[in-house]
Ligand code: HEM
């Protein structure tokens with residue numbers, strides 16, 4: 052039932068997230084389980100009917116006990132701090148993933164209500180279908196041509212917002228061939244529920260044939276065809292584009308910022324490590 | 328959109344004939360409202376209601392009206408929840424019975440109503456009734472302000488209800504994130520209704536909070552130090568302080584969004600230099616403290632109920648006070664956890680994740696204190712206590728999932744999914760709502776003189792608790808499976824069974840609510856059996872139990888002298904719970920005034936006019952407010968005197984009730 056989710060990870064990010072989940076839940080159960088058990092025991096033992104139980108109506112506190120109460124929660128939380136600090140840096144979505152291969156760069160544009168994926172190095176684009184080689188990191192640069200969106204592929208890892216006039220980034224990798232679900236998780240209007248795409252992790256040969264298939268698709272993605280594509284569409288079909296107008300991604304971003312430098316600034320001040 | 332001088336944007340298209348279900352909902356509201364009006368007219372109860380209730384400045388009656396408003400809105404909000412649960416149970420690879428547009432209005436109104444028009448009025452109602460009594464005060468500091476606060480809250484609720492009949496409601500969720508809620512993406516009046524309802528009720532809430540703070544600082548019984556106040560008063564104080572500091576965030580976020588929508592400004596638009604991230608930032612500076620505004624007073628209720636029904640002193644009073652204040656302060660340091668996924672630097676996210684976890688510490692300590700209060704007690708399991716025990720067990724689960732969400736990399740996975748929905752219902756339903764139900768059952772006999780029926784109360788409790796687990800545990804699982812929140816339909820067959828279970832849970836909650844309705848009827852019918860006018864049916868520890876049930880208008884004929892915590896308990900143990908003088912002084916109380924309903928009415932008119940761009944009506948609303956303020960400033964007599972004879976007569980009647988009870992017991 053958890054096929055292709057964080058609990059059945061298909062990549063290093065989701066696998067690390069799953070480990071983090073079990074580590075932190077384990078730590079927390081140390082305080083949570085006793086509370087539940089203790090409550091049950093106390094409620095049973097000190098029920099009014101049980102006259103054998105000790106009754107101390109005036110006992111309202113004790114220095115030692117009151118101080119001691121802070122000990123366990125503080126200890127667990129301090130341990131969690133270290134976990135948070137380390138893993139937040141380790142699992143920073145902007146952080147390039149360790150790999151022998153350079154990442155495949157994909158530029159994702161959120162539309163009403165579809166996803167456009169531009170492959171700048173291959174100079175092709177696809178809609179509602181993301182294809183990438185297994186075992187090679189994917190760097191997804193995101194923006195939106197509409198309202199806020201959030202891109203997530205649960206089998207591979209977490210999500211990041213896509214916002215108009217700004218660029219955000221998500222680094223993911225699949226280490227298992229498969230077709231995974233991707234979607235927008237941020238409510239954005241009538242077509243929201245159908246704004247899904249397939250994320251296909253394929254071997255290198257299949258990726259090459261996907262690129263070739265796109266090159267033969269016939270239609271080029273330029274400002275005009277983008278405009279058609281960007282009109283609100285619910286459950287639109289998969290589309291391929293044989294070429295992409297130079298710098299289209301940044302043109303889309305600039306069309307919303309109306310001040311291109313704002314877009315660049317936003318991502319660099321928000322995320323110091325990232326250098327667009 | 329074209330707009331006329333006389334009616335603004337309002338046309339016949341505003342009537343909800345776009346869907347039979349929406350039209351049906353509107354019909355229920357209209358017919359229900361007409362039915363209530365008809366019934367009151369038939370009973371010729373208008374003069375009575377106007378004289379005794381609508382124009383009152385008595386904090387007890389205002390408190391009861393707040394609670395009635397909250398219960399009505401709870402029904403509305405719950406119908407929304409049922410509709411969503413039914414939709415998602417059937418909408419697998421299917422449209423379901425609600426169009427996306429309608430579904431979106433439903434989740435938006437559910438969230439907005441439950442937070443602002445159910446949770447807040449319920450809390451403010453109980454605080455209104457109980458805080459002055461627990462402080463040993465005759466009234467609140469600003470009775471008129473208090474009445475205006477109630478009527479402004481009611482005006483906000485009325486705007487939400489009106490949107491069901493005339494026009495549409497927002498589809499932007501309770502958070503109303505732009506740019507989706509900007510004019511270019513949400514051109515209908517829905518968002519305007521949402522903004523106006525929140526702005527109007529926000530003013531009311533702020534006025535009430537000011538009133539509570541001053542009351543608590545200035546009106547405590549002679550001798551009562553701050554550290555001798557009942558814990559509920561402490562939580563009311565912290566919650567009110569949070570309101571003062573947090574609500575401006577909502578006002579600013581909503582106000583700037585309104586400027587964008589009405590005057591073409593660009594605070595949060597995609598273009599023109601707007602920045603959507605600022606909205607998230609400002610909204611959550613309000614939004615996170617808001618959840619503590621809701622939950623702290625409920626903690627106060629549990630801290631009152633648990634010792635009473637454990638027949639024991641509250642454990643660690645000092646610690647609980649400090650923990651409450653810690654939580655209140657810290658609640659302003661964590662808002663960024665609502666947008667970890669917006670692309671902030673890892674240092675920033677990690678910092679706010681850590682701050683969020685810090686709050687778990689004082690909260691955890693509180694839970695220990697409640698358990699230690701029961702430890703070596705003599706537990707009686709009346710319904711208020713049952714709600715409290717269910718709260719402790721369920722709440723720690725929600726706390727745990729909260730800490731999970733505060734770990735940024737885990738939030739990247741669970742954000743915007745049903746895991747989050749499960750988490751916050753896991754906090755708000757046991758944490759806030761069970762607390763309110765405990766308070767409702769606990770203080771009901773104070774307000775009416777008779778208790779709520781135990782048998783129906785227990786049934787309601789069982790259905791609610793079972794329903795809660797069935798309705799929300801499956802959502803955690805769905806969150807793991809990557810199911811997003813706010814989906815009108817979906818295409819994953821393996822999700823459906825969980826949605827069906829959740830729907831069964833919601834149905835169980837419905838039965839619970841049904842039991843509560845029956846409970847109220849049965850309790851009123853059988854009131855003779857549980858009548859206790861003497862005023863202390865539970866063996867309470869705090870001052871509200873040291874007066875009659877219901878208390879007289881002036882609360883205390885003689886102000887209690889306080890030198891210790893749990894003043895009434897101490898007095899009872901000393902064998903002299905009641906000190907009865909031989910003669911009485913006259914007491915000054917505020918006069919009734921129509922100002923509350925007038926301001927509420929004008930605020931509703933103003934909000935409605937602005938929503939529909941009917942500018943002459945808006946001008947009328949503003950002029951009305953100004954004229955009313957000027958007229959009021961000429962009112963010379965704002966108080967009246969209750970004579971000592973009248974007080975004597977009331978008190979002697981109560982003394983007789985107390986003696987009768989004492990004799991019956993001995
Ligand atoms: C007791 C029964 C309740 C049920 C069955 C219920 C059910 C639901 C459902 C189905 C949703 C929509 C989930 C989605 O987005 O897919 C929802 C959202 C929400 N609920 Fe409840 N709920 C209940 C009580 C409450 C209470 C007591 C509160 C608060 C005091 C509350 C506050 C909210 C909020 C704020 C949202 C989010 C709305 C949004 O998306 O903007 N609910 N609830």
Ligand SMILES: [Cu+2]
Pocket residue numbers: 614615661662664665
């Ligand atoms: Cu928060």
